[in-house]
Amino acid sequence: MSGDDVLVDVPRERDVVDHRLLHAGRVWDLVSDTVRLDDGDVVREYVDHPGAVAVIALDDEDRVLLLSQYRHPVRHVLWEPPAGLLDVADEDLVTAAARELAEEADLVAGRWWRLAEYFSSPGGSDERITVFLARDLTPVPEADRYVRGEEEADIVPVWVPLDDAVEGVVAGRLHCPTTVVGVLAAANARLAGWSGLTEVTPA
Template identity: 70%
Template sequence: MSVPDDEVRDVPRAHEVLEHELVYRGRVWDLARDVVDLGDSQVVREYVAHTGAVAVIALDDDDRVLLLSQYRHPARHVLWEPPAGLRDVEGEDPVTTAARELAEEADLVAGRWWRLVEFFTTPGGSTERITVFLARDLTPVAEHDRFDRTDEEATMVPVWVPLDEALAGVLGGRFASPTTTIGVLAAAAARADGWASLVPVDPASATEG
């Protein structure tokens, strides 16, 4: 079977859900079980019902990307990741969430924003979808307006890594976080294209997405 190149793309499609059960209600996300009609068969699928998230590839004037060290208990690793956070404020546009997370986790405000890339983290087992933004023209948050970080966020260490070095780290296996891996690869590809493919966005004028 041959498919034209311009038709090779992901498309939304929802099979009929015959039964839906909330198996477990968690503090942050839930576990659900569906009986799904595939047409010629019915299957049971369990998955994490996730709010979704955002991440920010923040680049300074020297094309260095900001990474933060954060302990991720399920992975049993301290990972180097870009600023990121859950879409847990109802009605908040993703870029607005991204701007808030950049301020809270990195004490930074960006003057320019672009939508960089979007992906499902685990499409076979979770509804989580992450939108990654590129942020530039960075300035620090005023000292008296800075967020009081707690828990794992309290121990995060920021580093500025040249984008080329971050790319080498991704390809060399030094970084395993999906937001770092995909965000850095996307940023490097966009830079190689002269940033022409990126769509600008504005947190100040954003509407719900």
């Protein structure tokens, strides 16, 4: 590879000769594909996921909003940005992000940018998460606020200086993937003077 080459992940379809539903879950399914590769057919089981969005909300002091939330599979209370599933039919990504910001953090953002996108666990899930940067924040009116339940009922919000959040990621104290990716992407974008980001608008 020369210095002028740009690394990029490339979509590629392989023939799926058999697809089976192993378990229909409440949020996502477990499926099995028999995939035709160059040296023969292989079976791959994975989580069929609807996808998700996450929001790095920054205030005028470059503090990032993180929420504490219990995550049962890892038996941890994690510090996470507002985030949620793409579980509303025909909802575009940034509109989903704006909905999650309002539901989980009682905030509305005046400006939005696409910050990062990643596969959360590409060896075992097709989940794709898009992370947005949100600024010019104002509170949702009290009468219009979403009533949170289940794990979300115990959410505790904190505003953390972006540099402190980066240090927490690098030191291994913060483990949520949306926090790790989003905080580091925001810090990198700030180093570049926020240039290069694509501004987007909720529907």
